[in-house]
Amino acid sequence: MLLFCSHLQGSQYYIGQIRDERFYPEIHGRMSWEGGQLGGPRTLLDANGRRIFFDWVRELRGNERERASGWSGVMTVPRLLSLDPSGHLQIDPVPELEVLRLDPRRHESIDVPADSEVAVEGVGGDCLELAVEIDPREAREVGLKVRRSPGGEEETAVSYDAAAAVLRVDVSRSSLDREIRYTRYRSLQPHLPESEQYVTAQEGPFELAPGELLTLRIFLDRSILEVFANRRQCVTQRIQPRRQPVCARRCGQGSVAASLDAGSDADVTLSNRTGTLQLSGGADPAQQTEPSENARVPEKRQSIASSFKHLTTSYRVAQTR
Structure with a gap:
């Protein structure tokens, strides 16, 4: 290599x-x-x-x-x-990295109605590990939202888009800080117009085989987000929200089954555009002062x-x- x-x-x-x-x-x-x-x-x-x-x-x-x-x-x-x-x-x-886990919590059989979002109580903060398993079935897009503020003004969406065959991190609403912008390339290009200099999502090629579950390991540490998918893709993104909370979502037809283990604090919101998500969660070792x-x-x-x-x-x- x-x-x-x-x-x-x-x-x-x-x-x-x-x-x-x-x-x-x-x-x-x-x-x-x-x-x-x-x-x-x-x-x-x-x-x-x-x-x-x-x-x-x-x-x-x-x-x-x-x-x-x-x-x-x-x-x-x-x-x-x-x-x-x-x-x-x-x-x-x-x-x-598993040594950083403390006080694991599990949330299971959470029903997420179509085209809706459900907050998972008791999971909140800006340092965490999430282990998510989703059966996408016929969904065109499944995933979750992290660092979501209570009013939804800030949020970062992590999703698998089956139609486009990509693992996507949508940063269009990641920060209220207007100076935070995501350049298409690693530096500004003088020959490109302003409208083509910036993007609102990072997409890595990724495709599930028929019947394969979506397995995500997600690490959040303040301004950094790392998303591992099925051991064969990883998307890394800087996000700098001014507010705290996490979320999971679903788009398409039919139901979705999922599980989630969290290794630190972060508010979790599940969203679904038709389906059921089953979750499990955990707490933040970095913020735990007593063992x-x-x-x-x-x-x-x-x-x-x-x-x-x-x-x-x-x-x-x-x-x-």
Whole structure:
């Protein structure tokens, strides 16, 4: 696998064969699409032989606000890269991230009438992990909304569009901050008119096989959103809402069945344009100050801390090289 970054289109890769000291690409893929912010892919090989991927997610706040903040960009969560039996890329969050989970909660058999949204109580905040499983059946579009304000003024929609065969993150209402805009390419292009410089959604190619469930792992951490789908696609997006809450939705005919596990706080709203969603949820370890409800978690954190330490150390070494 050959990772590279295009100045205009961000992080990309080729998968192929090396023969006679030459690389022969067979599969091309992108990790960032129009409106995306990835632009500095790096990997390392850990002590267990795993290929761990990190990438830099750039800012949206403009040069002056970025300089004033004293920092620039944020890294993705560590991702485990591997190949499936057909030779295509598999993308997973590293299992070490599971140590951050606390006080898991489950919401099941939630009925979402057609063309409506249902808020899931008791799940709220801006740092969380969501594990979602949806049977899309005949739906043309299914998904959820995250960081949704109580009045819906701000929200980010994550969805699978079966007709377009894409995994979509709609940022058209992600922030009330008018300075937050999503460029089509990684920089403004003087030859393009203003109307073509910006987009309102990032879409990565993705298609479910007949009868296949949609399985999402979603990570939210303040201004960063990472959506993993069925181990074979991941869309990363910066979002900077001024208000808090999460949501799930459905468009099309017939019913939908789903389950959701949340590993941190975030208000969840389910929307459906005909169907039923079954959910489960959880709480935010980053905001948990006392381990009283899960006394074994500190031990769990301690036992796995060395893995993260090794990853961090190895990554710094890889960067210096």
